[in-house]
Amino acid sequence: MSPSAAERFARLRLARTDRIGPVAFSQLLARFGSAAGTLDALPDLIRKSGADSIPPPVEAVERELTAGERLNARLLVLGDPDYPEMLAALDPPPPILWTRGDTSLLNRPSVAVVGARIASAGGQRIARGLAQQLGQAGHVVVSGMARGIDAAAHEGAMETGTVAVLGGGVDDVYPPEHDDLYARLIDQACVVSESPVGARAQARDFPRRNRIISGLSRGVVVVEAEIRSGSLITARLAAEQGRDVFAVPGSPLDPRARGPNELLRQGAILCEGIEDIERAFTTLRTLAEPPSDPLSYDAEVDDAFLDRVAALLSPVPTPRDEIARALNAPIAQVAAALLELNLMGRAEMLPGGLVSL
Template identity: 40%
Template sequence: MDRDELGAWLRLTLSAGVGNGAARRLLARFGLPQAVFQQSESALQQCVTLAQAKALCTVPSEWEALLDITWQWLEGADPQGPARAVVTLGDHRYPQSLLDTEDPPLLMYLMGPARLVTQAPFPVGRCLAVVGSRNPTAQGADNARLFSRTLRGAGLTIVSGLALGVDAAAHEGALDVVTEAAAQVAPATIAVVGTGLDRVYPRKNLDLAHRIATHGLLVSEYPLGTPPLAANFPKRNRIISGLSQGTLVVEAALASGSLITARMAAEQGREVFAIPGSIHAPQSRGCHALIRQGAKLVESAQDVLEELRLPSAPAVDRQLVDSGSACSNTDPGIHGGADSPVLKALGFDPMGVDALVARTGMDAASLQVALLELELEGRVARLPGGLFQRLGTA
């Protein structure tokens, strides 16, 4: 793409009041954006309103600066670092899975290894969205990482949104199994973000974003310089689901944005999966609602693979997901291991020390020692509010 073509696409996206739907009608009628801007106001009104036609005949005030910034961003990529690209609806690299959705973005900014950015279409391979709460339980974060690790090991590219919580854990899990052979075929993970690609939000995920740019893809439909505006994040969810064959919701409250992604996936004709959780956990209620509405209940990564008609995951990774924890090598002793009375009393719901004292009959001091041992072994997580939660099923 040369500078003039890029400029025409950017101008189309900046034209006031001209959304994706109107832009697609114009492209279908007149061809590429350069041809659109050669039309008279009256000719444009055959596809759009008078106000939209007037906007298209006026050069946006911010257009020239954005074109300069974007061209410099493309041309200034470090040859030793991630490649950069802008993929438009008219580009051979545009993914068919997104073209098949109701509202495909007009253009997308990409950052990642050159071998992936230049492929046609760019997300080669089969993709699964893994989404969930920004404030998951310890078990939820563990599930997101371990499910993603196993599913990536089975050949799926994990797609998520780079948010804190489940999103970050899903990306991390996919990156845990990066291999040179697999990276030649498909990205380990794709992060669809709600800002311009020259920004990382949240900043806590800066290192994770750099890792994704090395072994996966960062994707955005928003122009460079776009800050983290609240309205952009629900909108980008249609790209997360649209790139994917299915969406796995790990944990979600009833008001979670993850349910938006799941709804969009269903509307796009894609599979929706949900992991059930405790009836007492607010983060599980969204998943339970999805299951009542027809989402596939999954208890292991194998359930997802069978539904998508994919080969089984490697046994070692499947065991990790089924167990829910990569356990330590310490001797479990009287307090550790599957026979621990504290683990049996704790169950799988968050619980305070007083309730555990009542259940186990132990004195508070001994119980605190046992909980500390289990926490160091990675079998129990300490939660806010003085609560503890069991990790995994062991």
């Protein structure tokens, strides 16, 4: 069932609460049954744990909704009929999305095409042509509206269907020189963002954007990318999500070819054209369903146990199962402790059951 209007409002408010990312959001809903129930329980949880995860005022959420309405933007929450199925299968899914344009594109078969911002003319030609061929074959092309490869991919698929995922709000035109591209995207295609309406993109927003790019897509194609680039982060996220990773090979003399060539060494699928993508997709495979999380997150934990769990954390992400084994404690009790530590700002919960300082 689609969430009620009151529950949708509560989910937006909970998603905008400091220290509550997608992992904590999912676990709190599992514990309290709804966002409204979570917001009712948060004051007691805050007093008990000393957390500072205070929800924004109702008025702030109303202002965001009003700003979205002025843009003719749509708010999607998990459970809405139009919420993208591919994203709903992630562990955890993004709690909310803002969209502008043709929302139906989010539920069509999609392929991401990403790469270098300072791209070669040849790389842009490959991205544009590949996107055009993907569109003619029935695929929506997903990218991030960045300079270079992203922009070329959107241009190539504009007539057949493309989705731009933004790091800032759904109204944040970045880079500024893409104002014309943005206007055509909201008129002919679709723009989507997890960030609040009106937010300007910051460095911390792009990993979340990249996770949505790969999450929406059946496969990710990297055309050009240096070794340290956001495109390789998108490729890694795609592999973790069970998506196919494709790489267009390039000359070893060009540093922009080092990223795709390294992906090929790691087992990515070589992509010289759409035939390589279609061949991989016709191989019989299914997207694995994420394991259902049986944890209740409502086990009792005291300050001493919180400190014992916190002492085992490090900057390196660690599986929560490993922490439970080290403490010889029930996993539900450890999960409840990690949730409280997250709300206190002492731990960060990551997708895949990982946690870090």
